[in-house]
Amino acid sequence: MTTKRITVALGDGIGPEIMAATLSILEAAGADIAIDTIEIGEKVYNRGFKAGIEDKSWDILRRNQVFLKAPITTPQGTGFKSLNVTIRKTLGLYSNVRPCRAYSPFIRTKHPKMDLVIIRENEEDLYAGIEHRQTDEVYQCLKLITRPGCEKIVRYAFEYAKRAGRKKVTCFTKDNIMKMTDGLFHKVFDEIGSEYPSIEKEHWIVDIGAAKLADTPEVFDVIVMPNLYGDILSDVAAQIAGSVGLAGSANVGETQSMFEAIHGSAPRRAGQDLANPSGLILAAVQMLIHIGQNQCAEKVHNAWLKTIEDGMHTYDIFQEGVSTKRVGTRDFAKAVIARLKEEPKTLPSANYPEEKPLNLIYKRSAQKRAYKELVGVDVFVQEDNKNVETLAARIKKVLSHVPLELQMITNRGVKVYPDGFDETFCTDHWRCRLVAKEGSISNPAVIWMLLRDLVTAGIEVIKTENLYLFDGEKGYSAGQGQ
Numbered sequence: 001m002t003t004k005r006i007t008v009a010l011g012d013g014i015g016p017e018i019m020a021a022t023l024s025i026l027e028a029a030g031a032d033i034a035i036d037t038i039e040i041g042e043k044v045y046n047r048g049f050k051a052g053i054e055d056k057s058w059d060i061l062r063r064n065q066v067f068l069k070a071p072i073t074t075p076q077g078t079g080f081k082s083l084n085v086t087i088r089k090t091l092g093l094y095s096n097v098r099p100c101r102a103y104s105p106f107i108r109t110k111h112p113k114m115d116l117v118i119i120r121e122n123e124e125d126l127y128a129g130i131e132h133r134q135t136d137e138v139y140q141c142l143k144l145i146t147r148p149g150c151e152k153i154v155r156y157a158f159e160y161a162k163r164a165g166r167k168k169v170t171c172f173t174k175d176n177i178m179k180m181t182d183g184l185f186h187k188v189f190d191e192i193g194s195e196y197p198s199i200e201k202e203h204w205i206v207d208i209g210a211a212k213l214a215d216t217p218e219v220f221d222v223i224v225m226p227n228l229y230g231d232i233l234s235d236v237a238a239q240i241a242g243s244v245g246l247a248g249s250a251n252v253g254e255t256q257s258m259f260e261a262i263h264g265s266a267p268r269r270a271g272q273d274l275a276n277p278s279g280l281i282l283a284a285v286q287m288l289i290h291i292g293q294n295q296c297a298e299k300v301h302n303a304w305l306k307t308i309e310d311g312m313h314t315y316d317i318f319q320e321g322v323s324t325k326r327v328g329t330r331d332f333a334k335a336v337i338a339r340l341k342e343e344p345k346t347l348p349s350a351n352y353p354e355e356k357p358l359n360l361i362y363k364r365s366a367q368k369r370a371y372k373e374l375v376g377v378d379v380f381v382q383e384d385n386k387n388v389e390t391l392a393a394r395i396k397k398v399l400s401h402v403p404l405e406l407q408m409i410t411n412r413g414v415k416v417y418p419d420g421f422d423e424t425f426c427t428d429h430w431r432c433r434l435v436a437k438e439g440s441i442s443n444p445a446v447i448w449m450l451l452r453d454l455v456t457a458g459i460e461v462i463k464t465e466n467l468y469l470f471d472g473e474k475g476y477s478a479g480q481g482q
């Protein structure tokens with residue numbers, strides 16, 4: 001076996017403490033790794049790097065391909081980008097694997113049988129970071145869901161379930177409201193799921209699914225979901241399993257991978273030797289499996305389980321009558337090291353004989369390009385006068401020059417013209433839907449002429465969205481109230 005060179009970042013807040021604890025365990029367990037340490041996070045942001053990372057660190061990350069990362073603090077303010085999100089997207093780490101299980105009766109939980117894995121899509125959704133202020137009153141964040149993104153994560157979830165011998169994959173979406181974006185995720189789940197007949201499949205609307213997860217998590221096995229829901233619900237799952245400080249995660253792409261605790265830098269707990277290093281330790285176990293050091297992964301995991309069984313607990317999981325000793329970060333690590341040749345007696349022991357890294361290489365399905373027909377345009381305008389009839393009249397006046405007609409105006413997605421209700425609250429942000437009088441628009445330049453005429457008439461255009469049919473099927477949502 002050749003020594004595996006990995007990249008390590010100590011992070012912010014509790015990061016350096018939990019990383020020191022984790023590395024001391026890896027060293028004592030004989031992990032065959034060499035470490036390149038990079039600096040990321042607060043200090044780098046403060047040196048003027050808006051993404052919290054310097055160029056030379058990217059080179060190291062790309063070369064080593066395996067990154068063990070402590071949590072970092074993201075500064076407030078729109079000038080700063082979340083480094084976590086940037087790393088996941090830039091390195092193509094599309095799959096975020098977050099096991100959450102109970103360690104009852106050794107760690108208090110209302111859900112002693114809970115043992116699930118959340119597979120969170122890691123690159124898309126509202127995390128595209130495309131936000132705009134469009135008017136005085138309205139801000140927008142773009143939710144991007146792509147077919148390749150859905151196919152990659154859903155395939156990963158089923159392959160993960162197959163390899164881990166798990167019986168069921170559940171999908172959470174909000175496709176009753178977001179019929180196109182979350183609808184695509186659900187559709188791809190059904191399509192790819194049909195290739196795995198021996199695995200049970202189910203879909204939950206995320207709100208009731210989340211309620212069920214918080215109430216009876218033991219009914220779930222593997223859950224796959226879009227980025228935002230996965231971010232939120234994996235914290236919920238970890239917390240109800242015992243503590244957010246217990247869960248580790250693997251961020252896996254085709255060639256690169258990053259391993260981290262699911263929690264943040266907990267600045268309030270920093271520098272006090274209080275934090276639970278378990279999330280990062282378990283992330284390191286995932287990393288050892290990923291780099292093929294399965295025996296070492298088993299050894300560390302079993303020692304950790306035995307430590308938990310022996311009641312050596314940090315403050316977040318400490319419970320009178322169950323825990324035997326309240327320990328700090330350093331002593332917790334020492335307790336794990338002292339048990340490196342032991343196995344748990346009650347909790348199932350870790351066993352990773354055959355596990356190999358699950359780096360799935362995405363193959364784009366050979367879909368032919370759809371026949372795309374331009375049939376109209378949504379023009380978004382800022383208009384302070386809340387009288388929509390006046391706005392509609394001004395737009396119609398312009399339309400005499402173009403082969404388009406005003407179909408409706410909506411405000412925050414609710415139709416207010418024609419036949420709106422006085423009760424509907426309106427902001428200064430209006431979507432005006434203009435559709436081709438004759439089925440489709442053969443010359444897209446018509447839209448540019450329309451925009452020129454609208455602007456000349458003093459209408460403040462913010463943005464447009466073209467309306468297309470894809471093979472005759474609408475590629476846009478109807479306004480509510482239609």
Ligand code: NAD
Nearest residue numbers: 071072073074084245262263264265266267268275276316
């Ligand atoms: P957090 O997860 O850092 O901490 C919330 C609370 O959870 C803490 O106050 C503490 O009570 C508890 N906690 C978390 N980890 C613990 C541990 N290991 N041991 C014991 N208790 C623990 O969430 P936050 O306070 O909302 O975020 C703090 C910072 O972390 C923010 O700047 C945020 O952007 C960042 N963050 C980073 C990551 C990451 O680097 N992957 C993830 C989430 C948040």
